[in-house]
Amino acid sequence: MERRKFISKSVLVAMTGAIGVEIVYGLKLPETYIPLALQNPNPFELFKKDKEMVLLNERPWNMEAQAHLLDDRITPNKYMFIRNNGLVPENINAENWSLTIKGESVLKEKTYTLAELKSKFKHYTYQLTLECGGNGRSEFNPPAKGNQWNVGAVSCAEWTGVRMRDVLEDIGIKNDAVYIGYHAIDLHLSRDPNKTPISRGAPMSKVLQDETLLAFQMNGADIPLVHGYPLRLVAGGWPASVSGKWLEGISVRNKVHDGAKMTGTAYRVPCNTVAPGEKVADKDMCIIESMPVKSLITYPKTGAMITDGEKLNIRGHAWAGELEVAKMEYSIDFGATWKTCSLEKPVNRLAWQHFNAQITFPKKGYYEIWSRATDSKGTAQPMLIPGWNPKGYLNNACQRIAIKVT
Amino acid sequence: MNSNYKEPKVNKSNRKRLIIWFFVPLVILISTGFYLLLETDFFTVNIKEETLVDENNIDDFDKIENGIHVQTGFVDAPGLLETVRNCTSCHSSQLVLQNRMNKERWTATIKWMQETQNLWDLGENEAIIVNYLATNYPPKETGRRKNLDTIDWYVLEE
Incomplete structure (x- = not known):
């Protein structure tokens, strides 16, 4: 059997390192055999995700939560959506990891090791809402191209890192700086090393905010591999693609960053609204910045049946990109009347806010509970699908769950 | 290393x-x-x-069950082979299966992948693939908002 090749010593060393114990008789392993500890094609186990998460795509890995899985105040890894443009890096050595800051608008290029970043700058921890720009895409008509996200490409985890601003102050930037772009080590789907899966960024006004972090921890532990280990940019409230994973470089640019997925139609919407299905020239597409106001009922799970006379407690989260949510309401009569929910202030800026309400139903029947958040500028979630756009971004239509009173 | x-x-x-x-x-x-x-x-x-x-999987590559190509989930219809060969080497079939487009937009998607994502020239297979996709995965009119569907009803106990 020609397939029965034996694995090389270097591969064995890597496997041993990964497992943490010596593999006895390791050099007699057939090449195609993988020790049980490494044998795991199941993405739910691979990334430690809950089995109720929904797998949209296995190459690249894309997975989302269902509304009821996002009930925690701080999203744990097992319920955090995965959005990848390229392939997850295959070998990472955090001990040798470094970040190089370069570009037209730095005074002098500088490289920090990960250890230096951690020791030289003060650490900050914030709860930050990260939502995929295409969350809700599946509802657009005509359908928009790409992963057909439902409601679950959103999370609010606790991120710990150093402020991007502190690092840029240390290195010194020129007055003409307008944007940063990130550079990461993930591989393009075509496996062409000269192609970049994604290299996005943000304008200086966002970069210099207190909450914009170079993060190395999520929920008090090293960031999970699939979420950007060992170093990730985290810019809450903006499309999560701004929060680049597996960072090895930052360019400080004297113009809007022009990396992969910054140009063309990627993460852009028509500068002026268009009719559903209308063609839009690239020059008429504008970069998405803050995400819009939105909310999610995370309890109960849709489909609950209760008995007539029972009260129903609902709860969930609301967020509004750069803004705060000022008001939270629900309707049980298809939007005809609205009642106010109790709404908490955010733990910190850019964290999602928690709401709850107790509902009394007037009689038996089929109901939908609709949730509607209003931001601090008075803008509310629409009940129908908002303005159509070619790539299906920014669907913040009110969420609906179905209830039967019997 | x-x-x-x-x-x-x-x-x-x-x-x-x-x-x-x-x-x-x-x-x-x-x-x-x-x-x-x-x-x-x-x-x-x-x-x-x-x-x-287990090497048995390799023999199953062409298996069709209930009109579905088991390995990829694609519908068994003219153009299946060309689609599997050309459209699943970089990304998974799931990315295709999630989408619904007409001929014009499937063609535009192929062009975009050729211009930016290293997709090769499909030659005479392009028409076959576009026809397969537009026939089996066309857009459906869903209005401005669909009814809630696929609800799993359960008794809520508090």
Whole structure:
């Protein structure tokens, strides 16, 4: 059997390192055999995700939560959506990891090791809402191209890192700086090393905010591999693609960053609204910045049946990109009347806010509970699908769950 | 350490190798915990058996069940072979299956992949593939908002 090749010593060393114990008789392993500890094609186990998460795509890995899985105040890894443009890096050595800051608008290029970043700058921890720009895409008509996200490409985890601003102050930037772009080590789907899966960024006004972090921890532990280990940019409230994973470089640019997925139609919407299905020239597409106001009922799970006379407690989260949510309401009569929910202030800026309400139903029947958040500028979630756009971004239509009173 | 590492092609047997490398950093993270929790013979016991990877899957590649190509989930219809061969080597079939487009937009998607994502010239297969996709995966009119569907009803106990 020609397939029965034996694995090389270097591969064995890597496997041993990964497992943490010596593999006895390791050099007699057939090449195609993988020790049980490494044998795991199941993405739910691979990334430690809950089995109720929904797998949209296995190459690249894309997975989302269902509304009821996002009930925690701080999203744990097992319920955090995965959005990848390229392939997850295959070998990472955090001990040798470094970040190089370069570009037209730095005074002098500088490289920090990960250890230096951690020791030289003060650490900050914030709860930050990260939502995929295409969350809700599946509802657009005509359908928009790409992963057909439902409601679950959103999370609010606790991120710990150093402020991007502190690092840029240390290195010194020129007055003409307008944007940063990130550079990461993930591989393009075509496996062409000269192609970049994604290299996005943000304008200086966002970069210099207190909450914009170079993060190395999520929920008090090293960031999970699939979420950007060992170093990730985290810019809450903006499309999560701004929060680049597996960072090895930052360019400080004297113009809007022009990396992969910054140009063309990627993460852009028509500068002026268009009719559903209308063609839009690239020059008429504008970069998405803050995400819009939105909310999610995370309890109960849709489909609950209760008995007539029972009260129903609902709860969930609301967020509004750069803004705060000022008001939270629900309707049980298809939007005809609205009642106010109790709404908490955010733990910190850019964290999602928690709401709850107790509902009394007037009689038996089929109901939908609709949730509607209003931001601090008075803008509310629409009940129908908002303005159509070619790539299906920014669907913040009110969420609906179905209830039967019997 | 990994300078002689060759990027695996994605097929059944090499995918296993890919997973090793994919796993290395992840497992480094969790291995210490595992090591403390488990007896050290845990790994060696299994390895001694030298089990070979099941090769039967390779024979199943062309299998069709209930009109669906089992390996990819594509509908069995004219153009299936060309679509599988050309449209699943970089991304998974799931990315195609999620989408609904007419001929014009499937063609535009192919053009975009050729211009930016290293997709090759499809030659005479392009018309076959576009026809297959637009016939089997066309857009559906869904209005401004659909009814809630696929609800699993359950009795809520508080």
